[in-house]
Amino acid sequence: METKLRMDAALFQVMDNEGNFDKELEPEIPKDRLIRMYRVMQTVRMFENIAMGLQRQGRIGFYIGAGGQEACSVGSTAALKDSDWIFPAYREPGALLLRGETVLQLFHQLFGNENDYNKGRQMPNHFNSRDKNIATPSSPIATQIPHAVGMAIAAKMRKTGDIALTYFGDGATSENDFHSGMNFAGIFDAPVIMFCQNNGYAISLPTRRQTRAETLAQKAIAYGIPGERVDGNDILAVYSVTRKAVERARKGGGPTMIEAITYRIGPHSSSDDPTKYRDKSEVDEWMKKEPIRRMRGYLIKKGIWNDDKEKELLEEIDAEIRSAVKVAEGIAKPPIETIFENVYEEMPWHLKEQMEETVSRYGKNYRGG
Secondary structure (H helix, E strand, O other): OOOOOOOOOOOEOOEOOOOOEOOOOOOOOOHHHHHHHHHHHHHHHHHHHHHHHHHHOOOOOOOOOOOOOHHHHHHHHOOOOOOOEEEOOOOOHHHHHHOOOOHHHHHHHHHOOOOOOOOOOOOOOOOOEHHHOEOOOOOOOOOHHHHHHHHHHHHHHHOOOOOEEEEEEHHHHHOHHHHHHHHHHHHOOOOEEEEEEEOOEEOOEEHHHOOOOOOOHHHHHHHOOOEEEEEOOOHHHHHHHHHHHHHHHHOOOOOEEEEEEOOOOOOOOOOOOHHHOOOHHHHHHHHOOOHHHHHHHHHHHOOOOOHHHHHHHHHHHHHHHHHHHHHHHOOOOOOHHHHHOOOOOOOOHHHHHHHHHHHHHHOOOOOOO
């Protein structure tokens, strides 16, 4: 019997590696918005370079980069409303920045200082923003997927018109939470978008070692969900495919899974050495397809960008990042009593006793060291 849902294994693309684009497929995005998207992509790349340097110098403990994958988070977030919920993994600083979060706040999180939204109680790179409707990630793989589905179902029940989008990597499709989340999304027709950033590796394990399926997107068919494949380094294509899924979800059409084919340029994290499992020639080949270069080529061909604007932009971003590092690094760690706060709406007696004992032992506002 023929399956009702089918999926084209071909990648959807709008522009090539040089920024040449198909006018019939080009999405309508205002000039100012395009430049904003490009600025965020460049900020993410420069932020990563400096953050990785901070880790190597021992000034922060850990870092996970998004270099080479900037088009995925920026292009997809651009297709959402600000009231829509985002459930990230850990390569989505672009989502926060596009929604207006500051570079300074990201560094507060990396340094775990008292201005960090998480009060220093999360790993570096677990960026979140309650005001921006961006949930806190966690290191266990794929746990954010059921959370996104739950939020989407709640939005549907409340008839808010909002949707949820969750990001995860190719490795997450081998986890139970992926399958549970997909099943619930399909059964309840949840207005949720499952955005898989397939960068070819789950740390060091290549995608071909994870599945016998021809694509990851076709896994959606088993749950009654349409699957789309897109060139994840083509920000216009990412925007277009996500926009289509967003419109479908808002109209009551249910969930969509998007498999974005992309590539991380650097290591999985500051604890990884990618030279142990991939050749330099592979990286060099993917550098020809990297998203910032392609977006810049597109903007130039549209007549809205040039070398002078590029130089000015990079200088502005560099100054912003370096200033943020200086400020964030100079802010104290959270005081010890914050360990006991924000666990319950009203602190129960046993936590009060523990806090009082801890404060009496170490002193109020003790910050470690």
